[in-house]
Amino acid sequence: MIPSHFNYHNPTNLAQVFALLSEHAGEAKVLAGGHSLLPMMKFRFAEPTHLVDLADVAVLKGIKVNDSNLLIGAMSSENDLLRFANMEQLCPLLFKATQLIADPQVRNRGTIGGDIAHGDPGNDQPAVMLALNAQFHLESSQGKRIVAADEFFHGTYQTALAADELLTAIEIPLEQANKRFGFRKLKRKTGDFATAACALTLNFNDGQCSDVRIALTNLAPKSFRAYQAEWLLNNHPLNQDTIDAAVELAMRACEPAKDLRGDAQYKTKMAGEMLKRALLDATSSDSQ
Amino acid sequence: MKSQKVSFTLNGKATEVAVEDRTLLVHALREELNMTGTHIGCDTTHCGVCTVDLDGESVKSCTVLARQAQGKTLTTVEGLAQGKELHAVQAAFMQEHGLQCGFCTTGMLMRAYRFLQENPTPTEEQVRWGLSGNLCRCTGYQNIVKAVMRASENLQAIALTES
Ligand SMILES: Cc1cc2nc3c(=O)[nH]c(=O)nc-3n(C[C@H](O)[C@H](O)[C@H](O)COP(=O)(O)OP(=O)(O)OC[C@H]3O[C@@H](n4cnc5c(N)ncnc54)[C@H](O)[C@@H]3O)c2cc1C
Ligand code: FES
Ligand code: FES
Numbered sequence: 001m002i003p004s005h006f007n008y009h010n011p012t013n014l015a016q017v018f019a020l021l022s023e024h025a026g027e028a029k030v031l032a033g034g035h036s037l038l039p040m041m042k043f044r045f046a047e048p049t050h051l052v053d054l055a056d057v058a059v060l061k062g063i064k065v066n067d068s069n070l071l072i073g074a075m076s077s078e079n080d081l082l083r084f085a086n087m088e089q090l091c092p093l094l095f096k097a098t099q100l101i102a103d104p105q106v107r108n109r110g111t112i113g114g115d116i117a118h119g120d121p122g123n124d125q126p127a128v129m130l131a132l133n134a135q136f137h138l139e140s141s142q143g144k145r146i147v148a149a150d151e152f153f154h155g156t157y158q159t160a161l162a163a164d165e166l167l168t169a170i171e172i173p174l175e176q177a178n179k180r181f182g183f184r185k186l187k188r189k190t191g192d193f194a195t196a197a198c199a200l201t202l203n204f205n206d207g208q209c210s211d212v213r214i215a216l217t218n219l220a221p222k223s224f225r226a227y228q229a230e231w232l233l234n235n236h237p238l239n240q241d242t243i244d245a246a247v248e249l250a251m252r253a254c255e256p257a258k259d260l261r262g263d264a265q266y267k268t269k270m271a272g273e274m275l276k277r278a279l280l281d282a283t284s285s286d287s288q
Numbered sequence: 289m290k291s292q293k294v295s296f297t298l299n300g301k302a303t304e305v306a307v308e309d310r311t312l313l314v315h316a317l318r319e320e321l322n323m324t325g326t327h328i329g330c331d332t333t334h335c336g337v338c339t340v341d342l343d344g345e346s347v348k349s350c351t352v353l354a355r356q357a358q359g360k361t362l363t364t365v366e367g368l369a370q371g372k373e374l375h376a377v378q379a380a381f382m383q384e385h386g387l388q389c390g391f392c393t394t395g396m397l398m399r400a401y402r403f404l405q406e407n408p409t410p411t412e413e414q415v416r417w418g419l420s421g422n423l424c425r426c427t428g429y430q431n432i433v434k435a436v437m438r439a440s441e442n443l444q445a446i447a448l449t450e451s
Contacts, residue, residue, distance in 0.1 A: 001331050005289050008309035008355050038312075038351050039333055051309070055356065079345075103421030105336060105399070108345040109352070190420040191334075 003041035006049050012056045014166070018141040021164040024050040030166065031055075032075060032114035035106050036123075060113070060168060065090060070172040074113025079104070081112060091177035097128045097199060100183075103191040116152075117167045119159040119222070122193040124185065126153055126223035130215035131199040133176045140165040153222040179211070180204055182278025186270050188261060194218045195261040196270035198278045202233070209233045209283065214246075218261075219254040219271045226250035229275070238283060246279070247272040296357045298323070299367030307354040314338045316354035317364060325365035325394045329423075336422030337395040340364050346402045348421070365394040368401060376442040377401050377435075386435030388426035395422050400436045404443055412437060 009028075011017045021028050028050035031037060040046040054060055060075035063084045070091055072081070081087055081098050088095045101107060101115070101124050115125040116136070129136075129149040136147050140162060152160045161167060185197035197217035203210045212233045214226040229250040236242045256267040291306040298321065305320045317323040317340070329337040331350050338350040341363035368375035377400050380386070387393040396419065403410070403418040410418065415436045416429070424432060 002312070002315070003310045005308070005310055008292075008353065010355070010358075034353070034356075035333060035351055038353070042331070053356065103336070104403070104418060105339060105346045105348045105421040106333065108347055190417070 001042035003038070004044060004047045004049075006041075006047075006051050009050060009052045010056060011052060011054075012058075014057060014059060014139065014168075017052055017054065017057060017166065018164065020050065020052045022141060025164060028052055032111040032117070033077060033109040034114075035102075035110040036114060036118045036120065054166075060166075065174075068174055070174060070177060072112055072170045072172070074117075074167045074169055075111050076113075078102070078107035078110050078112065078115070082107070090174070091132070091172060093132060093177070093181035093183055093199060093201060094128055094172070096181075096183045097124050097185070100124070100185050100187075106191075112170060113167045116170065117159060117161060119153060119155070119157045121156055121220060121222050122218045123223075124194065124197060124199075124217055127197065127199045127215035127217040128183070129170065129172075130223060130225050131181070131201045131213045132172050133201075133213065135171040135173075136160075136167055137169040137171065138165050139168045144168075146171075150225070153224070156221045158222075176201060180282040182280075182282035184274040184278045184281070185217070186274060193261075196256075196267050196274050198271065198274040200275070200278050200282060202282055204238070204283045207237050207239075209238055214250060214275060214278075216250065216254065216271055216275075219256045219267060221255070221257075224253070226253050226275070228253065233279075243276060243279060247276050250275050292355065294354050294358050296359060297361045299363055305354070309353070309355060311354045312350055313340070313342075313352040313354045313357055314349040316357075317349065323364050323366055326398075327391060327394055329391070329395075334423065335392070335395070336399060337392050339395040339398045339422065341398060341402055344402075344405075346399050346421075363398070363401075365397055368397060375401065376446060377404065377439040380439035380442055381432075381435045384431050384435035384438050386427065386432045392422060392424040392426075396424065396432055400439060404436070404440055408443065409440055410436070 029048035031051045031053045061073045064071045078098050115123045134149040147160045179201040181201045183199050186195045194217045200214045202212040212230040229246040232246045251268050251272045254268045254271050256264050289308050295304040307316050317326050327337040329335040333351045340349045343360045399422050415433050
């Protein structure tokens with residue numbers, strides 16, 4: 001399969017990127033790892049006539065840690081995250097989830113920025129970002145702004161990004177990265193997208209959860225937080241009844257599309273199961 | 289559409305090839321450069337038969353544009369053997385019978401070649417994870433895993449005799 005014709009551009013700084021995006025407004029797309037975009041172009045689901053490769057824009061790469069944040073350049077590949085010194089200790093949820101994305105070759109090319117910006121509810125990083133209360137740094141020729149993960153995902157392939165705007169970096173508060181976490185992903189085989197997945201973070205003291213964030217993958221047109229289940233767990237001691245009730249509330253919030261991975265009923269049931277297991281992982285005494 | 293020249297180092301040789309912007313790396317290799325060892329299977333980034341080594345990383349060349357290889361160093365399966373002498377990974381696939389029809393083999397070899405540099409002494413489980421981007425419809429993977437374990441031993445032995 002061969003994509004339709006397009007013009008390939010290879011800018012080396014942000015000013016050039018923005019100039020290309022405004023010159024070809026409505027016809028250009030940025031190319032990150034290309035592991036969602038190129039397959040779509042080969043199927044001709046996407047036919048941009050200008051492709052602006054971000055590979056040589058150095059400011060979009062690199063991972064930094066300061067006193068309060070982890071700052072990840074949007075063009076960091078999934079394997080860059082896994083290879084970054086101490087990532088497993090710095091942000092164990094991100095590390096664990098990233099290990100379960102696709103396969104080694106795909107993780108060499110696919111970027112965290114592309115995984116988020118694509119707005120695919122089947123991608124894993126959006127839910128991980130919701131659970132980690134990540135802040136996204138966006139930039140266009142008009143200036144910079146920061147949008148919380150909570151406000152970013154609007155629907156399938158729809159995000160807060162304007163057509164001429166880039167996701168430049170992802171900021172994760174270390175306080176959030178250090179919380180107890182759970183991540184469970186059901187997939188048909190190693191390397192597959194999730195049939196259903198749950199990422200969560202919380203504090204747990206004296207048998208009671210607080211600051212719970214539960215995010216679900218591939219269970220609605222966008223990745224989303226199960227707010228009612230969070231509320232229930234924040235306000236009641238953790239026991240079998242409250243776990244069952246939280247699972248029930250989360251399942252009611254699901255509206256998955258039927259596909260080869262299962263029908264809506266099965267996926268919803270699996271969402272509940274993934275939440276239950278992630279919650280037990282996060283609150284069991286020997287974990288974390 | 290006009291062609292653009294792309295240059296890279298391919299199996300140790302400076303190489304230049306004219307491609308359209310939309311040309312995929314795998315097509316440039318197979319159709320323009322006659323390097324047909326790199327196969328096309330699924331064409332949807334799943335099977336790994338198109339795996340090549342790009343600047344020290346395994347990538348699926350059906351999902352990389354030829355123009356993205358500009359200035360980079362590429363190794364394909366044609367670059368593994370030195371003259372008539374098989375690479376240790378190739379030799380191990382022969383010793384352990386790590387192939388049947390051979391269709392997936394070039395991708396398996398390229399991934400195993402890189403994987404054993406990332407992790408020279410893997411466990412069997414790590415081999416399975418490391419090769420999880422490569423599918424085989426014939427072998428049931430058993431002998432492929434054995435071959436990679438054997439290749440690891442072969443490479444360790446070579447490293448010992450060289451040190
Ligand atoms: C076989 C296979 C299995 C996979 N399995 C999983 C999985 O289990 N979990 C998972 O999460 N993902 C999975 N993926 C998707 C993979 O992680 C993609 O790489 C990722 O979704 C997109 O990242 P990319 O860097 O490749 O982006 P691209 O494909 O280059 O871009 C995707 C979209 O985002 C836009 N974009 C990219 N970067 C930016 C930016 N910085 N600012 C603004 N817009 C931008 C592009 O214009 C495009 O519209 C899989 C992919 C394959 C091929
Ligand atoms: S042909 Fe490239 S992954 Fe199958
Ligand atoms: S040997 Fe036939 S596909 Fe692997």
